[in-house]
Amino acid sequence: MTIDTLISNHNLSVSAATVVKPFDSDNFKESVMDTYARFPIALERGAGCRVWDSTGKEYLDLVAGIATCTLGHAHPAMVETVTRQIQTLHHVSNLFYIPVQGQLAQWLVQHSCAEKVFLCNSGAEANEAAIKLARKYAHTVQNIEHPVMLTANASFHGRTLATITATGQPKYQKNFAPLVPGFHYVPYNEIQAIEAAISELDEGDRAVSAILLEPLQGEGGVRPGEVAYFQAIRRICDETGILLILDEVQAGMGRTGKLWGYENLGIEPDIFTSAKGLGGGIPIGAMMCKQHCDVFAPGDHASTFGGNPFACAVALTVCQTIERENLLENVQARGEQLRTGLRALAAKYLALITDVRGWGLIHGMELAADSEITAADVVKAAIAEGLLLVPAGAKVLRFVPPLIVTETEVNLALQILEKAIAAVQA
Incomplete structure (x- = not known):
């Protein structure tokens, strides 16, 4: 999905010109307490279920500030x-x-x-x-x-x-x-x-x-x-x-x-x-x-x-x-779509994925305890492919997208996730 389509779908507006600024992590670390194990990207703006980092790279956001950005990013009503x-x-x-x-x-x-x-x-x-x-x-x-x-x-x-x-x-x-x-x-x-x-x-x-x-x-x-x-x-x-x-x-x-x-x-x-x-x-x-x-x-x-x-x-x-916007109906529909897709991946990767569970748009995918692959490994591979996820413990991937997530975006997330799983197994 292009950014123009995303903006049209959610009636969003962003600046016509995207300013890409260099980010200096060393300067950041000099002043900010080291209380988080941060992934090495700096996010600078968002629209709907997408965010962009300091290099201009686009990501599909299935973290939503850890189940926080209910309406995604820059929702017109909130703005x-x-x-x-x-x-x-x-x-x-x-x-x-x-x-x-x-x-x-x-x-x-x-x-x-x-x-x-x-x-x-x-x-x-x-x-x-x-x-x-x-x-x-x-x-x-x-x-x-x-x-x-x-x-x-x-x-x-x-x-x-x-x-x-x-x-x-x-x-x-x-x-x-x-x-x-x-x-x-x-x-x-x-x-x-x-x-x-x-x-x-x-x-x-x-x-x-x-x-x-x-x-x-x-x-x-x-x-x-x-x-x-x-x-x-x-x-x-x-x-x-x-x-x-x-x-x-x-x-x-x-x-x-x-x-x-x-x-x-x-x-x-x-x-x-x-x-x-x-x-x-x-x-x-x-x-x-x-x-x-x-x-x-x-x-x-x-x-x-x-x-x-x-x-x-x-x-x-x-x-x-x-x-x-009847978002509860969207959560139910997209949640069922996400659950079905995650279970299909679990059936395909039986040795790695042991369980898929959750309600609506909060789901967890558990990895095998005896596998060397951790949730953080899959998260890092997904980030490299343009998908933001977050762990819920060492062996569980958590999926908590904005409640406005679309059918197309869930399908794209599942496709990227499969690429990430294949990459960590390779």
Whole structure:
């Protein structure tokens, strides 16, 4: 597909002249902390599902800022909102009413099981807010002096001290001890482990107060939750008064073909979080809850930038565009197309690819554990061919394109992926 066709398909506009500037990685490294293992390309602009690097090379983007650029790059609706809002009012303070914050919160309430919304800046902040809300609920409603929150092995909930403690992956916690107390880890999709933990931890003034899970584990290898597992947890929570918290930071905002990941499981959480796709690439997060667990009072929690007019206006535009352009239907259709294509590759490369799994436009392709080929190897080969992918662990390739991805683009991605697989096997 040519750039002219891409622009026509998505009503995009880009500068007629592309300025190619040299990028100096050494200068970059002199000033920027070395906290990322970066692939050796510098991305400078984008349109739809395409991006271009500092040399002018074009890539098909199936990373989308890691499931963040819901509407792709330079979507006209976002461009118009960003331009209008920055010229009007971009930040004030939550000491005053912010009308567009109320409009966004109302949209989220009307399109979910939530009744109250707290707005912040990221997924980690949203999960931190959920943890704090659950702690206060434990002390003030459940009468638990030492509350424990259950989370899953291989989970990922953020990089703050509390959220890396909640994250059931020791590699993210290394060298950051002492961690926050009050967390206990259980295997994902194993209800007996949940039941055993609740029984084991109920002792004296200590008890399980909340369960925090992803409806689909993203960083943990793109592993969907099992319906029976989550429905059993919901029953346990209903019977015991334990809060069910779902981390929808990666799975929410239409990524799975439903607006929220929990809709795939036939349950409703007490609290859930969103970020990534909510702002389409503009930083914003949300912690949402049902009325019965809204125990925050003025002064309990806050965020200087959270819910500012700029971020809320863009997020509201993303929400309304998902509706107006029927993007959930596109996610379902393109997700089925992607899954079919990935499974065809798995059938062709039986010795290398052991599983394909996911929902909608979040899929994982797992490579054989005994193969010397890693997910990073395939990602590098794909980048060389003009396709951006990202790993989800050492052996899983993650596919999370913008929700606007077209049939032609999915087919092209599958063709490039096969070339990349052939290249690493050669």
